[in-house]
Amino acid sequence: MSAAPDGRADALLTSFERAGYARVAPAILQPAEPFLDLSGEDIRRRMYLTTDPQGRELCLRPDLTIPVSRDYLASPAAGAPQAFCYLGPVFRHRAEGAGEFLQAGIESFGRPDKAAADAEMLALGLEATAHYGLAAPDIHMGDVALFSALIAALDLAPAWKRRLIKDFNHKTSLVQDLDRLAISASHARPEYQGVLAALAGSDPKAAHALVTDLLSIAGITAVGGRSVGEIADRFLEQSALGAQTSLPRETRALIEKFLAIGGDPDEAAADLRAFAREAKIALDATLDLFESRTGFLAARGVDVGRIRFSTAFGRGLDYYTGFVFELYDPSAQAVGQLVAGGRYDGLLTRLGSASAISAVGFAVWIERLAQLRGTP
Amino acid sequence: MTTPLVIAVPAKGRLQQNAEAFFARTGLELVKPRGVRDYRGAITDLPGVEVAYLSAAEIVDLLAQGVVHFGVTGEDLVREKIADADQHVILIDGLGFGHANVVVAVPQAWIDVHSMADLDDVATAFRLKHERKMRLATKYVNLTRNFFSAHGITDYRIVESTGATEGAPAAGTAELIVDITTTGTTLAANGLRVIEDGVILRSQANLVAARAANWGAPEREMARIVLDRIASQTRARAFREVRTRFAGCDAALLAEAKDRFGIETPFGGPTSSGMLTLHCPPKHVHALATRLREKGAENVVVADLGYVFSRANPLYAKLEAGLA
Numbered sequence A: 001m002s003a004a005p006d007g008r009a010d011a012l013l014t015s016f017e018r019a020g021y022a023r024v025a026p027a028i029l030q031p032a033e034p035f036l037d038l039s040g041e042d043i044r045r046r047m048y049l050t051t052d053p054q055g056r057e058l059c060l061r062p063d064l065t066i067p068v069s070r071d072y073l074a075s076p077a078a079g080a081p082q083a084f085c086y087l088g089p090v091f092r093h094r095a096e097g098a099g100e101f102l103q104a105g106i107e108s109f110g111r112p113d114k115a116a117a118d119a120e121m122l123a124l125g126l127e128a129t130a131h132y133g134l135a136a137p138d139i140h141m142g143d144v145a146l147f148s149a150l151i152a153a154l155d156l157a158p159a160w161k162r163r164l165i166k167d168f169n170h171k172t173s174l175v176q177d178l179d180r181l182a183i184s185a186s187h188a189r190p191e192y193q194g195v196l197a198a199l200a201g202s203d204p205k206a207a208h209a210l211v212t213d214l215l216s217i218a219g220i221t222a223v224g225g226r227s228v229g230e231i232a233d234r235f236l237e238q239s240a241l242g243a244q245t246s247l248p249r250e251t252r253a254l255i256e257k258f259l260a261i262g263g264d265p266d267e268a269a270a271d272l273r274a275f276a277r278e279a280k281i282a283l284d285a286t287l288d289l290f291e292s293r294t295g296f297l298a299a300r301g302v303d304v305g306r307i308r309f310s311t312a313f314g315r316g317l318d319y320y321t322g323f324v325f326e327l328y329d330p331s332a333q334a335v336g337q338l339v340a341g342g343r344y345d346g347l348l349t350r351l352g353s354a355s356a357i358s359a360v361g362f363a364v365w366i367e368r369l370a371q372l373r374g375t376p
Numbered sequence B: 001m002t003t004p005l006v007i008a009v010p011a012k013g014r015l016q017q018n019a020e021a022f023f024a025r026t027g028l029e030l031v032k033p034r035g036v037r038d039y040r041g042a043i044t045d046l047p048g049v050e051v052a053y054l055s056a057a058e059i060v061d062l063l064a065q066g067v068v069h070f071g072v073t074g075e076d077l078v079r080e081k082i083a084d085a086d087q088h089v090i091l092i093d094g095l096g097f098g099h100a101n102v103v104v105a106v107p108q109a110w111i112d113v114h115s116m117a118d119l120d121d122v123a124t125a126f127r128l129k130h131e132r133k134m135r136l137a138t139k140y141v142n143l144t145r146n147f148f149s150a151h152g153i154t155d156y157r158i159v160e161s162t163g164a165t166e167g168a169p170a171a172g173t174a175e176l177i178v179d180i181t182t183t184g185t186t187l188a189a190n191g192l193r194v195i196e197d198g199v200i201l202r203s204q205a206n207l208v209a210a211r212a213a214n215w216g217a218p219e220r221e222m223a224r225i226v227l228d229r230i231a232s233q234t235r236a237r238a239f240r241e242v243r244t245r246f247a248g249c250d251a252a253l254l255a256e257a258k259d260r261f262g263i264e265t266p267f268g269g270p271t272s273s274g275m276l277t278l279h280c281p282p283k284h285v286h287a288l289a290t291r292l293r294e295k296g297a298e299n300v301v302v303a304d305l306g307y308v309f310s311r312a313n314p315l316y317a318k319l320e321a322g323l324a
Helices: A007-018 A031-040 A040-048 A067-075 A114-131 A146-152 A158-167 A170-184 A190-199 A202-215 A230-243 A249-259 A263-281 A282-301 A366-370 B013-025 B056-065 B075-081 B116-129 B139-151 B167-173 B185-189 B218-235 B251-261 B282-294 B314-323
Strands: A029-031 A048-051 A057-060 A080-089 A100-109 A139-144 A307-310 A321-330 A341-342 A359-365 B005-009 B040-043 B046-052 B070-074 B090-094 B100-107 B132-136 B156-160 B176-181 B192-203 B204-212 B238-245 B275-280 B299-305
Touching: A007 A080, A007 A100, A007 A114, A007 A202, A007 B040, A029 A031, A029 A067, A031 A067, A031 B156, A040 A057, A040 A080, A040 B139, A040 B156, A048 B046, A067 A080, A067 A100, A067 A359, A100 A114, A100 A139, A100 A158, A100 A366, A100 B132, A114 A139, A114 A282, A114 A321, A114 A341, A114 A359, A139 A146, A139 B156, A146 A158, A146 A249, A146 A282, A146 A321, A158 B116, A170 A249, A190 A202, A190 A230, A202 A230, A230 A321, A230 B116, A249 A263, A263 A282, A263 A307, A359 A366, B005 B013, B005 B056, B005 B218, B013 B070, B013 B204, B040 B204, B046 B056, B046 B090, B046 B218, B056 B070, B056 B075, B070 B075, B075 B139, B075 B192, B075 B204, B090 B218, B090 B314, B100 B116, B100 B139, B116 B132, B116 B192, B132 B167, B139 B156, B139 B176, B139 B192, B167 B176, B167 B185, B176 B192, B185 B192, B218 B314, B238 B282, B275 B282, B282 B299
Parallel strands: A139 A307, B005 B046, B005 B070, B132 B156, B132 B176
Antiparallel strands: A029 A057, A048 A057, A080 A100, A100 A359, A139 A321, A321 A341, A341 A359, B040 B046, B070 B204, B090 B204, B100 B176, B100 B192, B238 B275, B238 B299
C-alpha cells in the first residue's frame, strides 16, 4: 500500500501527542460542500468526488483541516481550547504521484494566546522536518493580517477594499487591480453613468425606489438571489466610486512599498513600524502581535534570523487570517512545501460555529519528507 | 484483417443528419451495410475506413483514449470533457454546423452587472452579505472553472446540472448559470441575460483527430485521402467560380481584386486569349462582377464549385503537424 504510514511517521505523531495534541482520525469520506465552499472551485478538479443515492456530493478528503474542524465543532468540546494531531491518507488528483498520499498535522482551536500558539506551530513544524533529518529547512513566513490592516486603514471605496483583500491571494489579479485602480474606472458604460450620476448623494431608500422603478419600466420581475436592495446598494457604491475613479498615485505607491517589505522578522517589523509612521497608518495592534510572535519563536529556540518574512506572502486560500508559513528543502530534493500552515480564525465560523473560535495549524507532507537525503 | 481508420460520427439527432450531409457533400457517402440499426458503418468507396455511430459524449471519450482516429463532435464537449484538450486531440476543422456559444448568464434583474469584472465584485459582496457563495448551475464544470479562474473570480460555487439549466435561477437552486445558447431565446424566456464579455466558447461541430490513436502508415494514407476530399469541398464551399474574358484585365486589376474582394487565381492571370478564372468569396461576388464590368468585361459568369483539389492539403498538413 502506497500510503501506509512508516515507523517514523508514527513516531512523529507520538511526539505530537506528547506535546499535548490528541490523535484523531476523521472519516475519509466527507461531504464535498465545505471543501468547495472554503477552498474554492479550483480544488474541484483535484478532488475525488462521488454522489450518494440522495444526490449529495461526497469526496475523499483532500485535506484534514476541514474534517478535524468539523468533528471538533460537532463535539461537546466545541468552543473550548482543544488540540489535535492526525496522520492519515488524503486524496487529490495530481499530475505526478499517486492520488492517495499521507499527511500528518496539527490543529489547535480556541487558544486566546495567539502569538504563542503561532510560534508553537512553526516550532512543531520544524520538529517534523528535524525528525526526518532536516534540521534547517528554508522558512517562508507571511502575515495576512498586516495586509488586511493596511487596506482597512486606507481611504478607499468599500468595493475596492473587498477586491484587494480577495485578490491578495491571487497575486496576478492584485497587480491587475492596482493597475486598474491607478488608471481609473473610466471604462464604465455611458448608460450606467446616467444612473450613477442620478444616484450620486442619494440615500439607500431613494436608490432602492429608483432601482425598483427601473426594473418595473424594463418589465423585469426580480428573479435570482439578489434583492432589489442589494442591486441598489451596489449602484450607490459604484456612484460613490465615481467620485474616486482612480487611485491616487501615492496610495498605489504606498501599497507597492508595503508589499516590498520583507527580510527577517525583526528587520521587517522595524521597516513596517517606519512605514506606518511615515504613512500615518495605524498598524500598531497587528505589529505588536507580530513582534510578540517573533519573541515566542526566539524563546522556543527558533533561529529567527533564518526566517524569510514577506508582506506579500500568502497561502492562496482565503480562509487564512494571520500568520502563515511554509517549510522547504533547501537542496530541493523534495519539491514543494514539506510543512505548511497558519492561522485561520474565520474558518470555524464559516463551518457553522455561532461564535468566533481562534484556530491555527499545519500539515506535513510525509512522502516528501521521506524523500530527503540521508534518511533510510 | 488490417485495422481500419475509424471515424466516429454522432448516432442520433440533428448532429447525425448534419454530419452525414457534410460527408455526403465531400463525396464520402456513409453507408450501413448491415442495416440502419447497425452502429457500424462504412464509406462507399473507401474500404479501409470504418464508421462508428456513437453518442457525442462517447465520441469525446474515445478520442481522448485514442480508440478512434477521427470524430465529429462539438468543441464545447471536447474542451469540457478532456483536460488539456490540445494535448490529446487535434481540432482539424470546424464543419459549419452545430453552432452554439457557451455563455455566462445572469438574471435580467441584475441591471448593475454588465461585465465579468462586475460579476467578480458582486460575487464577493454576495458572499460577505449572505455568508455563502453564489451558486452557478452548469454542466460545463471545467469550462466554467477555467474561465472564472482566468477572471480571478473565486466567490462562487458550481451546482452541477444535467438538464434545464436555464430554469435554475427561477427555481432558486442557483443564482446564475453557464450554458449553451444559439439564439438566446431560451435564456430570455427564463429571465436571463448573457454577460457582455461572458462568452466562454464559440463552439461548432469539429472534425477532431485523436493523438493517441494508432497512426501507422496505412492509417495516415487513409486519413490523407479522407482529408483531401474534405479539404477540396471546404475550399469549394468557401468560393464561387467567376469567369470572364476581356482585354482590359491586367495585373493591377487582379491585385486590386485580391485586396478588395479576397479573390484567388487558381490558374494564374488571364490566358493569352484574355480568359480569366477567379475564385471569389460568395459575399463579394456581386461587387466583383460590377467592378469587372466597369473595367470592360462584357459578361461575367459565376458558378458554384463542386470540388477544388489542390496539391497542398492544409487539413492533412495540420494532422501531420499535430502528430509530430
